[in-house]
Amino acid sequence: xxxxxxxxxxxxxxxxxxxxxxxxxxxxxxxxxxxxxxxxxxxxxxxxxxxxxxxxxxxxxxxxxxxxxxxxxxxxxxxxxxxxxxxxxxxxxxxxxxxxxxxxxxxxxxxxxxxxxxxxxxxxxxxxxxxxxxxxxxxxxxxxxxxxxxxxxxxxxxxxxxxxxxxxxxxxxxxxxxxxxxxxxxxxxxxxxxxxxxxxxxxxxxxxxxxxxxxxxxxxxxxxxxxxxxxxxxxxxxxxxxxxxxxxxxxxxxxxxxxxxxxxxxxxxxxxxxxxxxxxxxxxxxxxxxxxxxxxxxxxxxx
Amino acid sequence: xxxxxxxxxxxxxxxxxxxxxxxxxxxxxxxxxxxxxxxxxxxxxxxxxxxxxxxxxxxxxxxxxxxxxxxxxxxxxxxxxxxxxxxxxxxxxxxxxxxxxxxxxxxxxxxxxxxxxxxxxxxxxxxxxxxxxxxxxxxxxxxxxxxxxxxxxxxxxxxxxxxxxxxxxxxxxxxxxxxxxxxxxxxxxxxxxxxxxxxxxxxxxxxxxxxxxxxxxxxxxxxxxxxxxxxxxxxxxxxxxxxxxxxxxxxxxxxxxxxxxxxxxxxxxxxxxxxxxxxxxxxxxxxxxxxxxxxxxxxxxxxxxxxxxxxxxxxxxxxxxxxxxxxxx
Numbered sequence: 098x099x100x101x102x103x104x105x106x107x108x109x110x111x112x113x114x115x116x117x118x119x120x121x122x123x124x125x126x127x128x129x130x131x132x133x134x135x136x137x138x139x140x141x142x143x144x145x146x147x148x149x150x151x152x153x154x155x156x157x158x159x160x161x162x163x164x165x166x167x168x169x170x171x172x173x174x175x176x177x178x179x180x181x182x183x184x185x186x187x188x189x190x191x192x193x194x195x196x197x198x199x200x201x202x203x204x205x206x207x208x209x210x211x212x213x214x215x216x217x218x219x220x221x222x223x224x225x226x227x228x229x230x231x232x233x234x235x236x237x238x239x240x241x242x243x244x245x246x247x248x249x250x251x252x253x254x255x256x257x258x259x260x261x262x263x264x265x266x267x268x269x270x271x272x273x274x275x276x277x278x279x280x281x282x283x284x285x286x287x288x289x290x291x292x293x294x295x296x297x298x299x300x301x302x303x304x305x306x307x308x309x310x311x312x313x314x315x316x317x318x319x320x321x322x323x324x325x326x327x328x329x330x331x332x333x334x335x336x337x338x339x340x341x342x343x344x345x346x347x348x349x350x351x352x353x354x355x356x357x358x359x360x361x362x363x364x365x366x367x368x369x370x371x372x373x374x375x376x377x378x379x380x381x382x383x384x385x386x387x388x389x390x391x392x393x394x395x396x397x398x399x400x
Numbered sequence: 401x402x403x404x405x406x407x408x409x410x411x412x413x414x415x416x417x418x419x420x421x422x423x424x425x426x427x428x429x430x431x432x433x434x435x436x437x438x439x440x441x442x443x444x445x446x447x448x449x450x451x452x453x454x455x456x457x458x459x460x461x462x463x464x465x466x467x468x469x470x471x472x473x474x475x476x477x478x479x480x481x482x483x484x485x486x487x488x489x490x491x492x493x494x495x496x497x498x499x500x501x502x503x504x505x506x507x508x509x510x511x512x513x514x515x516x517x518x519x520x521x522x523x524x525x526x527x528x529x530x531x532x533x534x535x536x537x538x539x540x541x542x543x544x545x546x547x548x549x550x551x552x553x554x555x556x557x558x559x560x561x562x563x564x565x566x567x568x569x570x571x572x573x574x575x576x577x578x579x580x581x582x583x584x585x586x587x588x589x590x591x592x593x594x595x596x597x598x599x600x601x602x603x604x605x606x607x608x609x610x611x612x613x614x615x616x617x618x619x620x621x622x623x624x625x626x627x628x629x630x631x632x633x634x635x636x637x638x639x640x641x642x643x644x645x646x647x648x649x650x651x652x653x654x655x656x657x658x659x660x661x662x663x664x665x666x667x668x669x670x671x672x673x674x675x676x677x678x679x680x681x682x683x684x685x686x687x688x689x690x691x692x693x694x695x696x697x698x699x700x701x702x703x704x705x706x707x708x709x710x711x712x713x714x715x716x717x718x719x720x721x722x723x724x725x726x727x728x729x
Contacts, residue, residue, distance in 0.1 A: 228461070295505040297459055299519040299570055300492030309518070313509045 124393045134389030137382035144379060148200040156181070157190035159197040160347040164188060167365040185354070185368045186361050195375060198349035202376070205261060205343070205350075206331040209268030213330075214323035216269070217276025222315065224277065225284030226307050235281070238274040246271035250337045264343045268330050279322045280315065287314045321391040328383035335376050351376050404476045405432040406610050407456070407578055411470035414448075414455050417463055423681040424468065425451045427634040430708070433627075435577065438604060438611040440625035440642065442618060442657070446678060448634040449614045453580045456612070457497050458487040474578070493523045496571025496609075498600075500583040502563035506555035512539070512566045513551035516573055523574045538569040542599060561592035568600065575607060582614045597624050618661050622646055630654050633678050633689040636708055639716040650717040652694045688720070696721045 129135045147154060156179070157163070166188040168177045176183060182191040224234040250267035257263045287293070288311065296310045335352030337343055344350040351372045358369030414426040426448040433439045441449045454460050456472055458479065472479040474495070479487060491497075499505040507515055516535040517528070525531045532551070539547035542565040555563055564584060571579055581600065585593035601624055604611050613625060621628055621642060628645045630638040630653065638651040649655045656674040676693040679685060688706050691697040700720050708718040 228463075291499055291501050291504040292507045294459060295497075295499055295567070295570075296507065298457055298491055298497040298499070299573070300488050300490070300522050301518065302488065302522070305518070305522070309510070310507055314507070 128389055128393045131389045131392070133385050137385035137389070140378060140382045141386060144199055144375070144382075145203060147196050148203050151193075151196035151200050155190075155193035155196050157193040159189065159194045159349045162188045163190070167361060167368065169365065170367055170371075182371055183365075183367050185358060186365070191354075191368065191371055194349040194354060195351075195372060198351040198354050198372060199375060199379070201261065201344055201348065202331060202335060202338075202351040202379070205265055205268065205334045206327055208265050209334065210272060210323060210327045210330045212265070213269035213272030214276050214319075214326065217273040218280035218319045218323070220273065221277035221280025221282075221319075222284045222307070222312060225281045225288055226303075226311055231281075234277070238277045241270065242274040242278075244271070246333050247337065247340070250340075250342050254342045259342065259345055261344055264334060264337050267337065268334055271333070272326055272330060275326065276319075276323060280319050283315045283318045283322075284311055287311055290314075317394050321387065321394060324390055325384065325387035327387065328380040331376065331383065332380050404473075406435045406475060407612070408432040408473040408476075409452075409456065409470070410473065412452065412455060412472060413468040413470050414451055414460060415466045415468040417466065418682075420682050422466070422468075424684075425634055425681065426455060428470070429629075429631070429634075429636050430470075431627075431629045431636065431639060433578070433610045433612060435610055436604065436608045437626045438601070438613060438624055440621035440628045441612065441614045441631060442616060442621055442628060443631035444616060444657075444678065447631045449631050450582055452631070453497070453582050453612065453614050457491060457495060457580060459491075459497075489523070492519050492571075492576075493574045494576050495578045495580065496573070496576040498564070498567050498571050498579065498581040498584045501587050502560050502567055503587065505567055506563055508555055511552050511554055512558070516551075516566075516570055519570055519573045534573070535569075538573055539566070541572070541603070542566070542569045544569070561588055561596065564588060564592075564596055565599070568596070568603070572603060572607070572609070576609055578612065579604065579609050580612045580614070583616070584613075585617075585620065586615075593620075600624070618657060630657070633684065634681065635689060635718065636716075637690065637718045639708070641714055644712075644715060650711060650715060650722045651690075651719050652696055652721070653690050656693075688718075 128138070163184060165177055165180065165184055167186060168180050168183045169175050170183045170191075171178070171181050173183075180190050180192065182195065185191055185194070220234055220238070224231045246267055249271055250264055253263035253267050254260075293306065293310055296306050301310075334343070335350075335355070338350045338352030339356040341353075341356065343353055346353075354372035355369050355376070358365070358367075358372070361368050409432065410430050412426055412429045413424060415422045415424050429448070429452055431439065431441075441452065443449050451460070455467065456479070460467070467480050470480075474490070479490070482490075506512065510518075513532065513535045516538060517531040520531045520534055525534070536547045536551050539551060544550055544562060544565050550558075555566070558566065568584075579600070584600070585596050588596060597620060600611060600613075603609070611624075613620070615621060625642045628638075628640060628642045629636055630645075630651065632653050638645070638649070638654050640650075645654065646658070649658055653674070656672075659672040660674065662671055674693055679689060679692065685691060685702065687700075687702040687704055688694070688697070691701040694701065698720065706718045706720045708716050711717050711722055
């Protein structure tokens, strides 16, 4: 602590009087101290970087066919030098498709979680803040909750045609009720705290109370839930693609790649297995990282 | 009773809707507070004293709460007839409130300075520099050590007593005329209690603010208050200047409360208690609400509720048997 020369020439005991909170490491450093979390974060970062720089890292055009069809990966005796992870049923380079596929899968996941999480938590927070609208909002959420994402996706594709956007919408809408419920639960806990009433007692407006008292105190717990939700959304997104609802064929998407490899599962298993493993790794890392984030950030879990 | 009192509560009734029907938590409460005076509201848990104070502040959530009657005149204007906007302007402006739990009454994510500044800005202060100076000045006023550096502390960096000082600073930020303190010292240890009470009394002397002190601690009342309102089961049972009340309580309930205070100058092994419990609000007796626990109750007490009547100068008691001087305990 620097000597406070701004302080008035006060009592000499001033510094002894200062209650210094025990210095705690920055939350990010504490996060990295957890080995599993660190590994998950590094994995996620690598996958995200790979997806971002797909055009630079890809060795082939992800959509163009080649004559070598169903080539196994390079470590197999029948592998070909040019295709590190082999080729798929149409002779497309799996490694390159994987990069582009991860790009689309992650994009769908981020957008859906972001959109659904934002709307959902806003709705949940408002619901907790205003008891009058609460029953209406929560019953609406119950209705949404009874609507499976896959069904919603099918309906939207039927209306809008195949593409990424209906999938994103279906995924967002299906994460709204979950996020709303969790956000409401967290927010109700905050609303019960005495400082909300104290805030009212100093004459703050509802908007100030909502923004500065409720949202600021609930946001970190909500963010943790949303980050945990990310893995799940990616998984449902891949499922939708697997069912043929997502991206249109020449484009690559991990779920779609797994789906296309299904036909060759017996004689060229790598075509389906490799994208599935990547989905698995993404979901696992996202969940481990989210969990660790909660352990580090959630004040209730700190002894 | 010459000029208009600062706060004049007349026949205030507040109800709460529950599954078993409406429950009247406050039933026909009347009292008034003059500028610069301190009034104590005493009674056991659930007697309606906190609801009364929240009702005056306009902090009763409606629904489930409902103002079922009466008036709350603040400088002659009825608060219950004001718009929500006007009431909010009064809260934290001309009326401040200090809560029971200093540990949880401050927003944990902002510095104490930010919270005081926020309160100042909510009541019209625009200049940020000025607001910050005022925040430091307020923290100095409530005797928080080294206020100019403490202003940037977060609530968790302060002790309970220090936080209660900050709460008082917040309540006083806009020079209120009325300071409502709802058991401000219950959560604090005894030495800090005395300091906080001294501080409030001193500030009220200096700023001329009236204080409404809600407590169940008769010792606190004796030490700080000019007038006392004793509440029982949502009603006022006795109202008197503090000195007179302690010299000669007139309501059997007040007598019972006083007998229950442990004393240093007598040698007793057991604390006195009042037998029985407060009747539940949904099963209030027709007559005096204290009748079932009162050693002096008669048939008249059980059948018709006693009105609050003036028995001696400035002494109001709601008891058919009053004035009584002694109870054989």
